[in-house]
Amino acid sequence: MDRVPVNDTIIYSLARLVDDAQKDRRDPSHSDIEFQLNRAGLTHADPNKDGAPVGKAKRLRTVLNWAIDNDIAKAEKLASGIISSVKGCGGFRDSSPNFVGADAIADLGAALRSEGIVLGEDGSMSPVALDSLTGRNLTHALRGYVNRAKKGIEDAALLVGTSKDLMEAVSAHVIQELWGSYPSTANFPSLLGQAFVALEMATPEQTPVQGEHQRCRLERSLYETACSINNLRNKQGTGHGRPWVPDLRAAEAKASVEFIGAIAELMLDNLERKKS
Numbered sequence: 632m633d634r635v636p637v638n639d640t641i642i643y644s645l646a647r648l649v650d651d652a653q654k655d656r657r658d659p660s661h662s663d664i665e666f667q668l669n670r671a672g673l674t675h676a677d678p679n680k681d682g683a684p685v686g687k688a689k690r691l692r693t694v695l696n697w698a699i700d701n702d703i704a705k706a707e708k709l710a711s712g713i714i715s716s717v718k719g720c721g722g723f724r725d726s727s728p729n730f731v732g733a734d735a736i737a738d739l740g741a742a743l744r745s746e747g748i749v750l751g752e753d754g755s756m757s758p759v760a761l762d763s764l765t766g767r768n769l770t771h772a773l774r775g776y777v778n779r780a781k782k783g784i785e786d787a788a789l790l791v792g793t794s795k796d797l798m799e800a801v802s803a804h805v806i807q808e809l810w811g812s813y814p815s816t817a818n819f820p821s822l823l824g825q826a827f828v829a830l831e832m833a834t835p836e837q838t839p840v841q842g843e844h845q846r847c848r849l850e851r852s853l854y855e856t857a858c859s860i861n862n863l864r865n866k867q868g869t870g871h872g873r874p875w876v877p878d879l880r881a882a883e884a885k886a887s888v889e890f891i892g893a894i895a896e897l898m899l900d901n902l903e904r905k906k907s
Contacts, residue, residue: 632711634707637698637699637703637710645695648717650686657722664691667716673694673709691713707784770804773800784888786874797895802822803815808906810825832850834850
């Protein structure tokens with residue numbers, strides 16, 4: 632995987648993979664880390680660039696903490712590179728002198744799984760198979776994608792390894808949870824509309840009535856926004872290229888992903904409220 636989701640827990644877990652302060656020296660080396668910093672375009676955030684050298688764990692934490700606030704895409708690229716580097720050095724093989732330890736691997740695996748990524752014992756990574764999840768487990772996995780979408784991460788618009796995009800997956804999940812089944816052949820506006828109705832959210836099909844709550848106007852606008860964004864999708868794409876129509880500006884694509892994240896999050900919040 633070229634990118635790995637990053638949050639505070641994942642940063643701490645990644646730092647443990649390279650920390651050899653309390654043990655005999657092990658790879659990846661400072662030079663290996665520098666290579667990954669260059670590859671991710673984050674050398675300017677490296678504390679070893681101008682100041683007194685710091686240890687590998689602190690070095691990685693410093694760069695990732697800067698990137699998570701300033702350039703999340705580069706943080707995700709660096710995280711993927713570090714895991715690949717550790718794997719290449721034998722860090723996931725218990726017979727290797729560079730083995731990072733079972734606890735460190737388990738902690739990173741748990742942190743990544745909460746973001747929808749499965750870490751294999753050999754350091755390989757793959758998306759959680761959403762089609763195999765149901766109920767609260769699926770809700771939790773979808774929230775991992777929602778969190779990335781809210782940060783404008785473009786590939787969060789598509790759920791890797793499935794035929795659905797995020798809004799479709801959330802809509803289908805809502806209908807399945809509240810009505811017991813969902814129409815697999817429904818077009819996007821119909822699927823989203825049914826999910827809104829199941830959540831008791833207003834749609835443009837429902838005529839405004841006097842005295843209704845002001846949130847109804849917001850909900851109708853969110854429905855229209857989601858449908859508008861869906862129309863910007865590159866329907867000819869295979870899931871490996873840019874998921875938007877060719878003439879969509881980068882800023883527009885980023886805003887679209889963030890809107891997807893916000894709408895999907897509200898739907899999941901309303902689902903949990905109704906099921907509580």
